[in-house]
Amino acid sequence: MNKLSLQSFKNKPAKASKTNPNFIKVGLSTCGIAAGADTVFDILKNELAKKEFDLPVLRSGCAGMCYAEPLVEVNIEGMPRVLYGKVTEEIALKIVRKHILGKQILNDYIFSIKDE
Amino acid sequence: MWEYRKLILVKDTNTGKETSGIADKFMFGIRERALEEKVEVIRAASLEIYNQGVVVKILPDNITYANVTKDDIDLIIHRTIEKGEKIEALLYQKTEKQCRVVLRNCGVIDPENIEDYLARDGYAALAKILSDYSPEDVIEQMKESGLRGRGGGGFPTWMKWNFAKAQKEVVKYIICNADEGDPGAYMDRSILEGDPHSVLEGMIIAGYAVGAQKGYLYIRAEYPLAIERVMLALQQARDKGLLGKNILGTDFTFDLDVRLGAGAFVCGEETALIASIEGKRGCPSPRPPYPSVNGLWGKPTVINNVETLANIAPILLKGGKWFASIGTEKSKGTKVFALTGKVSNSSLIEVPMGTTLREIVYNIGGGVLNNRKIKAVQTGGPSGGVIPEHLLDTSIDYENLQKLGSIMGSGGMIVMDEDDCMVDIAKFYLQFCVDESCGKCAPCRVGGKQMLNILTTISEGKGAMEDVARLKRISRAMQKASLCGLGQTAPNPVVSTLNYFEQEYLEHIQNKRCLAQKCSSLFVYEIIQDKCKRCTLCQRNCPVEAIDGNRDIGFTINQDKCIKCGKCFEVCKFEAVAR
Structure with a gap:
């Protein structure tokens, strides 16, 4: 890994190279894991691999909404950013099948939705 | 798009x-x-x-x-x-109550990847001060920001730094206090797990400001995931040249290490924490001398809480003035709270200082669980107190909470409803402090135990009227004479519940009644035969087989066996179980 220097902060490009707008994020802190987020994380990864759909499944810390753990954030270009809560194994599969592959937002599990 | x-x-x-x-x-x-x-x-x-x-x-x-x-x-x-x-x-205009400074990255970035942190202006504050600021400038910015310690005491952070900086010693230390132990509090854990680099950056900046070369993160061993992520973050920061010799190519050298706490609450007290890092028994010692003068291994030491340290980078990046524009006159910035108890949305929140408790419970927490009536909110954990319903409109800052007989504490906030008995709550917190007392000084060791005995007799319906005065007297002695913060604040839950809910204590003493039905010695469970439909639900759910009878002869509760868990009361669909 290259060491950073003061210079590397000064020459920071105005906008970092465009990041992939498509990704899923699972809250994996103690609160999420206690609610089963690690299983959800694995299921999402496996299911996407099985469907041969290339979508990064990322990890994040606690988003603060502990009452709704496990939380899964889905970002698909052209669709709003959706935060699904209380995600079970079954809902995780639904997210892949309906939301990601079918571009259809799910009923009943949205805890936050934003258009960005 | x-x-x-x-x-x-x-x-x-x-x-x-x-x-x-x-x-x-x-x-x-x-x-x-x-x-x-x-x-x-x-x-x-x-x-x-x-x-x-x-x-x-x-x-x-x-x-x-x-x-x-x-x-x-x-x-x-x-x-x-x-x-x-x-x-x-x-139209409905939602006013955003939360304001994320400390939790800016929590739930947004991958905590195990330093690139994510760097992409969100991570370590930019460090680079800025290393190239443009002298240590005096850093402290000046901190002074302007008005940041006060988030561990509970509320001591101005810049003053701590300034004291340590003024010492002529060559060797100085920075310690991050991550020995979070209040029941119902998990702010520090979430920050370390969700954004470890923000804490590291704060420590490195503190090291630069006071002239330290070494720092320790004192994390409790019960937080394995936080430890794992901090260790990983340390390694990544070292690889990137953000820790170690010649940080970012300058001549500033600073390194960090992790020390694990063995689960003693008192080790959150700074002198006990230092003893623990030194390998001694975790007992506090009298102050002064303060750690900023004579701390770890006799050297000047700055001890800051996790949340305090997570505030540093944004302050230096955006300026002390920006930070001081958030919050109230004497309490600047935001505060993270772990909102738990009888609230609909148990959550980790961050609000500007000055937000009212009512706004927190109803607009962020979504109200009381099952739409019940709120009785009080407990803040500050075992060192804090309760704030009754009629005072919920008080805006939160260090001074206001103290005036109400509670404290800001590290940020645990427990909502209580009509089913919570205040005697029981006081007993719970006192029990916690008795268990965690290190035993070094008599007021805490003896006083705590005696108060607990009195509370136990009251909760069993055997209390006498003199007990209330006795509790108050021992409280005063503990507050005045205990060696460290643990003993001095241990009576707070008792004092504040007595202050706001004395009637409830008297109800236990005079009428032998616990209106919240929590003190199990003061009531029995009985089956009302007229209402009982003989469905056997209570009998099947009783964990100790204390319900005798069958469908033909009906059911009765065997009081000798009953442990008063309330299961039968909960499951009965016909309201045939009374208490």
């Missing part, structure tokens, strides 16, 4: 249940106008708005309507969906 269909999100925010058929009516209306290709109706689980009737949010227009009735549906479809107009009478 919206290519999606229009969305109508529907949620009944009063009942919390399915949207009373309004979603279906919307769907019907959309189909009637043949708009289903362009518009989609979705039932949301939460729109982060509470007690505003049926709430409808329309995307991508980002219009929110509250208290929508069935009669409004046609109007909304016609005017907003078809014509794109706003209906003023229904």
Whole structure:
């Protein structure tokens, strides 16, 4: 890994190279894991691999909404950013099948939705 | 870049249940106008708005309507969906109560990847001060920001740094206090797990400001994931040249290490924490000398809490003035709270200082669980106190909470409803402090135990009127004479419950009654034979087989066996179990 220097902060490009707008994020802190987020994380990864759909499944810390753990954030270009809560194994599969592959937002599990 | 269909999100925010058929009516209306290709109706689980009737949010227009009735549906479809107009009478403007400074990255970045942190201005504050600021400038910015310690005491951070900086010693230390032990508090854990680099950056900056070369993160061993992520973050920071010799190519050298706490609450007290790092028994010692003069291994040491340290980078990046613009006159910035107990949304929140407890419980927490009546909010953990319902409109800052007989503490906030008995609560916290007392000084060791004995007799209905005065007397002695913060504040839960709920204590003593039905010695469970339908549900659910009888002869509770767990009371569908 290259060491950073003061210079590397000064020459920071105005906008970092465009990041992939498509990704899923699972809250994996103690609160999420206690609610089963690690299983959800694995299921999402496996299911996407099985469907041969290339979508990064990322990890994040606690988003603060502990009452709704496990939380899964889905970002698909052209669709709003959706935060699904209380995600079970079954809902995780639904997210892949309906939301990601079918571009259809799910009923009943949205805890936050934003258009960005 | 919206290519999606229009969305109508529907949620009944009063009942919390399915949207009373309004979603279906919307769907019907959309189909009637043949708009289903362009518009989609979705039932949301939460729109982060509470007690505003049926709430409808329309995307991508980002219009929110509250208290929508069935009669409004046609109007909304016609005017907003078809014509794109706003209906003023229904509009709801949500005021954002939360303000994320400390939690800016929590839940956003991958905590195990330093690149994510760097992409969000991570270590930019460090680079800025190393190239442009002298240590004096850093302390000046901290002074301007008005940041006060978030561990509970509220001591101005810049003063701690300044004391340590003024010492002539060559060797100095920075310690991060991550020995979070209050029941119901998990702010520090979430920060370390969600954004470890923000804490490391704060420590490195502190090291630069006071002239330290070495720092320690004292994390309790019960936080394995936090430890794992901090260790990983340390390694990544070292690889990037952000820790170790010649940080970022300058001649500033600083390194960090982790020390694990063995689960003793008292080790959160700074002198006990230092003893623990030194390998000694975790007992506090009298101050002064303060750690900033004579701390770890006799050297000047700055000890800051996790949340305090996570505030440093944003302050130096955006300036002390910016930070001081948030909050109240004497308490600047934001505070993270772990909102738990009888609240609908148990959550980790960050609000500007000066927010009221009522706003927190009702607008962020979504109100009391099962729409019950709120009795009090406990803040500050075992060193804090309760704030009764009629004082919920007090705005939160260090001084106001102290005036009410509680403290800011590290940020645990426990909501209590009518089912919580104040004697029981006081007993719980005191028990905690008795267990955690190190035993070094007599006021804490003996006083705590004696107070606990008195509370136990009261909760068993054997209390005497003199007990109240006795509790107050021992409290005063402990507050005045204990060696460290643990003993000095241990009586606080008792003092504050006595202050606001003395009637409840008297009810236990004089009438031998616990109105909240918590003190199990003061009531028995009985089956009301007239109401009993002999369904056997209580008998099947009793964990200790204390319910005798069968379908033919009926059921009775064997009081010798009954442990008063309340299971039968909960499961009975016919209200045939009384207490």
